[in-house]
Amino acid sequence: MLTRIVARRWMTKMTLFQWFPKTFPNGEPQWKVDTSLLRKEYRQLQAQVHPDVVNSKGNNEDHSAQLNKAYHILSQPLARAQYLIKCVKGVDLTNDEVSKQMTNNDPILLSNIIDVHESLTDCENENEIAIIRQENNNRLKQLIQKLDKDFECNDYDKAISTTVELKYWTNLAKAINEWTPGSRFELHH
Amino acid sequence: MNSSILFSNILKPTTFRYVPRNIISSSSIISRRLYHPKVIDHYTNPRNVGSLDKKASNVGTGIVGAPACGDVIKLQIQVNDETGVIENVKFKTFGCGSAIASSSYMTELVHGMKIEDAQKIKNTEIAKELSLPPVKLHCSMLAEDAIKAAIKDYKSKRHTTTKLT
Numbered sequence: 401m402l403t404r405i406v407a408r409r410w411m412t413k414m415t416l417f418q419w420f421p422k423t424f425p426n427g428e429p430q431w432k433v434d435t436s437l438l439r440k441e442y443r444q445l446q447a448q449v450h451p452d453v454v455n456s457k458g459n460n461e462d463h464s465a466q467l468n469k470a471y472h473i474l475s476q477p478l479a480r481a482q483y484l485i486k487c488v489k490g491v492d493l494t495n496d497e498v499s500k501q502m503t504n505n506d507p508i509l510l511s512n513i514i515d516v517h518e519s520l521t522d523c524e525n526e527n528e529i530a531i532i533r534q535e536n537n538n539r540l541k542q543l544i545q546k547l548d549k550d551f552e553c554n555d556y557d558k559a560i561s562t563t564v565e566l567k568y569w570t571n572l573a574k575a576i577n578e579w580t581p582g583s584r585f586e587l588h589h
Numbered sequence: 590m591n592s593s594i595l596f597s598n599i600l601k602p603t604t605f606r607y608v609p610r611n612i613i614s615s616s617s618i619i620s621r622r623l624y625h626p627k628v629i630d631h632y633t634n635p636r637n638v639g640s641l642d643k644k645a646s647n648v649g650t651g652i653v654g655a656p657a658c659g660d661v662i663k664l665q666i667q668v669n670d671e672t673g674v675i676e677n678v679k680f681k682t683f684g685c686g687s688a689i690a691s692s693s694y695m696t697e698l699v700h701g702m703k704i705e706d707a708q709k710i711k712n713t714e715i716a717k718e719l720s721l722p723p724v725k726l727h728c729s730m731l732a733e734d735a736i737k738a739a740i741k742d743y744k745s746k747r748h749t750t751t752k753l754t
Contacts, residue, residue: 495657496657496658496730498657510652510653510661510663511652511663514652514661514663517661564656567657567659568656568659568661571659575683
């Protein structure tokens, strides 16, 4: 029991990268991730702590949930970029005040978002949606490639603005997935 | 809050893969339950949705975004050049229920107002009217930014047209 408490305290001081030593052998915060390796290691770790597997009254449920959260932050590009920027630069892009100070409202980007969202609302069938989805998937792909470059060059100013842009278009992807004819979309956060 | 709803969601049989989706859906149920009736009213029946001609000299357009949550508001005002009164106002919002309600309420508030007065509207006024919880204050802030940006755009247009003539 005591070792578990110590272990947990130690874990909270660790970065999420250090939770997965097989995937990140040097434990350093990094952008490049072998997602299939990460998934494998996550499953192995989860098998050790999952409350369904380990029959204990302790805090395994908590541990399992934290592990799940860590995995999803590191496996998804947007969340990983936000976490990496927070680790390295101490800038929390999920905090509204912070991200407002760090980023300029680019009017061209914002009006583009409004326009695309409007065309989504006007969609009448799956074929029209497919076009918007395809366009947005390309957009997301390009932004992730841009992040590859930004992080490779250690250009965190650029990485911050690319990550913010990725956040906007990821929201659009969510809206596309939840689209039904004539519906209005609402974000949940 | 009804905890049984929360639990029924969490206890649904799932595989690892579906856990995060589940968390998202249960939290959205909770957040929906916490919305104040005024927010729900403005959300289900938003006022003044639409667009004005952004090229018109008496129309000011403000487009603002909240980079943390990804909400975007476009708010447009049509101003009487003689009196400075906002005669028409339209908005479009891509975001959460509180952001939609905040911008809808903002359009109701500024309609018929002089731009000098509209400029002074504080987000706290909107937050209070809609009883927004602290985590949603930034939505009312975004609506305040939007009206300020629209007024600024209108004024800059007016400045250039008076200079030219």
